[in-house]
Amino acid sequence: MSPVVRESTSRSELVGKMLAFFKERGYESGERLPSERALAERFGVGRNALREALSTLSALRVIESRPNSGIYLRRMSTDSSFETIVLLTEMGSEPSMKEVKETLEVRWALEIRGVQLACERRTEADLDSLASVIDATRAVLSNKGNIAAQDTAFHMALARCAHNEMLVRLLNSFYRISESRRFALFADSGRGTISAAQHESLYEAVKKRDVKKATALMETHFASAVESWSEILGEEAPVETKPARKKK
Structure with missing residues (x-):
């Protein structure tokens, strides 16, 4: 039948x-x-x-x-x-470690370029959005909560500061893929506190349109994220966050 x-x-x-x-x-x-x-x-x-x-x-x-x-x-x-990876993830199929590592590599480049564009193109309304997320993050941390949602919200608000729709769409997909693992990542309140402090520094740099400082801060922020992801995945750091120096 x-x-x-x-x-x-x-x-x-x-x-x-x-x-x-x-x-x-x-x-x-x-x-x-x-x-x-x-x-x-x-x-x-x-x-x-x-x-x-x-x-x-x-x-x-x-x-x-x-x-x-x-x-x-x-x-x-x-x-x-x-x-396809996004669809599989939303159906409950976790991305492999290899996929997580490779998305981190691509995300690093996008996040760096995104914060540079944010410094150049951000508006006062954009800054208000970032400040609102920072306030929400502080509130969650004060109650010893998990800031996974607020961390994502900050990065997406920062991406929107660049006023590049393709950048926003790509980063949104990356964050959708890592959603469940990001919650585990921020189960450690110490990571949340460090990440929140770095977000506030990034906000100040973008507010001042300081491209050089914002780029350096994002490199530091992403390096911290890579280290945390390495602990979650149980392997060595999956990406290089700075280009290797050429031998003389």
Whole structure:
């Protein structure tokens, strides 16, 4: 007997379930996936809903349809969209240590450039937003709470100071990926106190439009974050926060 068709399943929900299914079953790149009929029965959805989800997965470069052959999994580590990792994370699949390390490397470059642009482009309204987050952070710390949400809010407010929508969208995705692990990161109130103090220094530098100081502060701030992440991951520091000196 075929399963009951649940047309109420949203496309994003179905896409997330399919990604999790591919990962759990251990499909390899280039491997042929089950037919549309089999997938529709597996997830209890109609063919139209399934085809919409497959279209999304194709756009994310997770799968490819080969005429008169079937549906095949692409090399997700290099071919798939970054949004694929975000979708998997939001479905409850934690990113691997390698993925966390690599996102830190990319985030470092974005955060540095972001704070430089923030110094040049910030408005008074932007400063008010940063100050509001700082006040909220102080309130949470005074009650010995976890500032994971406030830490994210500060970095996103700082990114918006740059007035570059692409930068904001990219950093938002990075923070969505690390959301659960960030809560564990700030379970230690000492880390929260240090991070909050560094945020206040960054705010002052951006307020004064001091690009040089803001850049140095962000390098220090990110180096502290890397050290903390290393403790959480249980491995050596995953990224270099400063370029290596060239040998003379």
